[in-house]
Amino acid sequence: MDKHLAGIDFSAPSAEVARRLIGVTMLVDGVGGRIVETEAYDRTEPAAHSFNGPTPRNFSMFGPPGRSYVYRSHGLHWCLNFVCREEGHGAGVLIRALEPLAGLERMRERRGLDDPRLLCSGPGRLCQALGVTREFNNLALDAAPFALLAPEAGAAVAVLAGPRIGISKAVELPWRFGLAGSRFLSKPMR
């Protein structure tokens, strides 16, 4: 597949891909919105699932870039990543929050909530809102059910960086990225 998607080169380092994904619109079966928060992971640092090599859970992280890696977190939530770098490297970007724009009614049904700020503001929440489960693992991001749309040309996207959330290793790396001023972040940027 073409490694360039929504104007982003997915063979680039995960931190660069994570930064450039802010402002991109992501849809799953037509439901989704603008990406406002991401985190980068790379096999070279111990917070990444790929750090210890391939396992049955993380094998899609070692496949070609531009595909999905979906895993179960804490036994009950799903989390969505976009694979990057070259095939076999083991890098990805965790999608942590969206600004809901399309399919709001579907999201409300799935989440059992009305407040738009609680629909997609967290990696587990957005997967529930978009209906992402294990069946969506290791799929190409340039084909249905996924769709990625670049921001409008010339649109200014102000991105802030900070430490990643919920990890205990490599906590110092500033590999969390967020849209400045967004009300849809899982937590404010520092």
Place this chain on the structure above:
DNA sequence: TGTATGATCGCCT
């Protein structure tokens, strides 16, 4: 506004 806790599964030591 903040801190604690339970739910519950796959992988690692």
Place this chain on the structure above:
DNA sequence: GGCGATCATACAG
């Protein structure tokens, strides 16, 4: 047997 790339709820201040 322990520990997460989490979330919702319960409580304290």
